[in-house]
Amino acid sequence: xxxxxxxxxxxxxxxxxxxxxxxxxxxxxxxxxxxxxxxxxxxxxxxxxxxxxxxxxxxxxxxxxxxxxxxxxxxxxxxxxxxxxxxxxxxxxxxxxxxxxxxxxxxxxxxxxxxxxxxxxxxxxxxxxxxxxxxxxxxxxxxxxxxxxxxxxxxxxxxxxxxxxxxxxxxxxxxxxxxxxxxxxxxxxxxxxxxxxxxxxxxxxxxxxxxxxxxxxxxxxxxxxxxxxxxxxxxxxxxxxxxxxxxxxxxxxxxxxxxxxxxxxxxxxxxxxxxxxxxxxxxxxxxxxxxxxxxxxxxxxxxxxxxxxxxxxxxxxxxxx
Amino acid sequence: xxxxxxxxxxxxxxxxxxxxxxxxxxxxxxxxxxxxxxxxxxxxxxxxxxxxxxxxxxxxxxxxxxxxxxxxxxxxxxxxxxxxxxxxxxxxxxxxxxxxxxxxxxxxxxxxxxxxxxxxxxxxxxxxxxxxxxxxxxxxxxxxxxxxxxxxxxxxxxxxxxxxxxxxxxxxxxxxxxxxxxxxxxxxxxxxxxxxxxxxxxxxxxxxxxxxxxxxxxxxxxxxxxxxxxxxxxxxxxxxxxxxxxxxxxxxxxxxxxxxxxxxxxxxxxxxxxxxxxxxxxxxxxxxxxxxxxxxxxxxxxxxxxxxxxxxxxxxxxxxx
Numbered sequence: 001x002x003x004x005x006x007x008x009x010x011x012x013x014x015x016x017x018x019x020x021x022x023x024x025x026x027x028x029x030x031x032x033x034x035x036x037x038x039x040x041x042x043x044x045x046x047x048x049x050x051x052x053x054x055x056x057x058x059x060x061x062x063x064x065x066x067x068x069x070x071x072x073x074x075x076x077x078x079x080x081x082x083x084x085x086x087x088x089x090x091x092x093x094x095x096x097x098x099x100x101x102x103x104x105x106x107x108x109x110x111x112x113x114x115x116x117x118x119x120x121x122x123x124x125x126x127x128x129x130x131x132x133x134x135x136x137x138x139x140x141x142x143x144x145x146x147x148x149x150x151x152x153x154x155x156x157x158x159x160x161x162x163x164x165x166x167x168x169x170x171x172x173x174x175x176x177x178x179x180x181x182x183x184x185x186x187x188x189x190x191x192x193x194x195x196x197x198x199x200x201x202x203x204x205x206x207x208x209x210x211x212x213x214x215x216x217x218x219x220x221x222x223x224x225x226x227x228x229x230x231x232x233x234x235x236x237x238x239x240x241x242x243x244x245x246x247x248x249x250x251x252x253x254x255x256x257x258x259x260x261x262x263x264x265x266x267x268x269x270x271x272x273x274x275x276x277x278x279x280x281x282x283x284x285x286x287x288x289x290x291x292x293x294x295x296x297x298x299x300x301x302x303x304x305x306x307x308x309x310x311x312x313x314x315x316x317x318x319x320x321x
Numbered sequence: 322x323x324x325x326x327x328x329x330x331x332x333x334x335x336x337x338x339x340x341x342x343x344x345x346x347x348x349x350x351x352x353x354x355x356x357x358x359x360x361x362x363x364x365x366x367x368x369x370x371x372x373x374x375x376x377x378x379x380x381x382x383x384x385x386x387x388x389x390x391x392x393x394x395x396x397x398x399x400x401x402x403x404x405x406x407x408x409x410x411x412x413x414x415x416x417x418x419x420x421x422x423x424x425x426x427x428x429x430x431x432x433x434x435x436x437x438x439x440x441x442x443x444x445x446x447x448x449x450x451x452x453x454x455x456x457x458x459x460x461x462x463x464x465x466x467x468x469x470x471x472x473x474x475x476x477x478x479x480x481x482x483x484x485x486x487x488x489x490x491x492x493x494x495x496x497x498x499x500x501x502x503x504x505x506x507x508x509x510x511x512x513x514x515x516x517x518x519x520x521x522x523x524x525x526x527x528x529x530x531x532x533x534x535x536x537x538x539x540x541x542x543x544x545x546x547x548x549x550x551x552x553x554x555x556x557x558x559x560x561x562x563x564x565x566x567x568x569x570x571x572x573x574x575x576x577x578x579x580x581x582x583x584x585x586x587x588x589x590x591x592x593x594x595x596x597x598x599x600x601x602x603x604x605x606x607x608x609x610x611x612x613x614x615x616x617x618x619x620x621x622x623x624x625x626x627x628x629x630x631x632x633x634x635x636x637x638x639x640x641x642x
Contacts, residue, residue, distance in 0.1 A: 026468065135613045136613075139465045146630075269589045269594070271597065271618075274590060274592040274594075275592055283616075288623070288627050288630075290619070290620055291617075291619075292456045292615065292618065292620075293618070294615055295615075295616065297613065302611070309467075313468065314467075
């Protein structure tokens, strides 16, 4: 099964070793890699070091020449619009390619339209790594919860905020926390995107769009982040056995799905506060299965790459049937 | 798809309304229900109140007359041997029937042999509800973690113990806790089976047999339960911010899989201590996906029945391909 990679950052660089490691049993091959920064590479196997030439003049030209079965969209997130990833995905569907993405922009901004386009073209659109770094969330509901309706969810989905609060509890400042998160490789250039809750809002929108057919964008999520939190306040709370987490909540109302992201004060022993460090937790509130949840303990880019791999395996499995 | 139910306790009684609720989209029908206590019923649809006649003289006679596609094994657990459920399952396979069970005995005592028999007969053997009451565990690994090896696990899998510790923290005795767990319907006649760790050992053996090919029985699990825990000790620990959980642990050693169940003293904020009341949590330690986990918040018999339903849906989906 031939893959066209769009983007060649951390996730793509972690995906290639994983594909090599499993190549005997799962024959994925790279047909091409397209980037703005390095140019474009056309390949035939699983290159250790792709040789980039001049960049293709457009995503369409790249996809046409690569002629892959699956386009793997791994460009950086544009949090305001989801572009250019949305256009990349549309171009892939138009060429009869399945799409796997680790970029939450398209799912947060344009899920219903992309899902419908995929259906019309009889193609797969998968995005397991967009929330919780590859831990099964979307595929859990898809494969393991048949006939279940998700009525709402509660999630602690932003690792940077967790690290910042933990750092402040240990005596550091907010800035120290951001530095620590950056050193762990989990924070982008603009940390305010994490701290002010926009990363959590994008993930909440993605979850609500896919699991609850909410048709929202991140801009419609009510957000109040941890940006104004002080070390003094965090330590005062800690003395009372409390802590702070950036919590994403969704519930069904009469007029649709309500989403909010808030810095919430929680009991230290609350299940939402229990995941350590960079870990994440998501509780799904359902009709037939009550409340169940998934958690990931300090996931990294390897897990994100694995999520992409698991989507590829799923598509390969269905294509073979 | 026709089902033969063996056993008619709480889970079977919760499964029937679920099958009725989803009958328009998922046409499962009951062909017969066999019990030692009520006798045997042969049916053609989804009866509100099955009419039991004299018991079939043997499981073989029942299965032959029911002529179902799937045998659903829901008899009570025999913790020492896994019988008669193992014999029921073998009889079903011998008649070309898939098997779904919510009884952990067969998976804890005879998994490898039953799996092999199912494979030889080209039949499905499913058991999602045997651990964590229907929350996806086995099907999570099966469907969502392709190519992943489970290297070990850590679980808080016994609800009765959690309730007993919680009751003692709130000032009650161990006996008060057992009463409360019994009132919630989560404790069997013999509470020592839960408190001494045998329920956790059976679940650990089931998990290890399926996910790690361990080929162990519950008797091979080193067990030290909470039976000797006193209210004084629990409250003394609570004053220090600690609590107790009955923890099941598995790890790969050079000489195979090591399993143990212990009453462990944990920090109150430990993720293993964070699930409230009757809730359960399982962390899987893997090669490609690091540590990830699932949790269920206060599951009941409806969740157990849903786990059986999800197995049935899976078998129906695969049979249709």
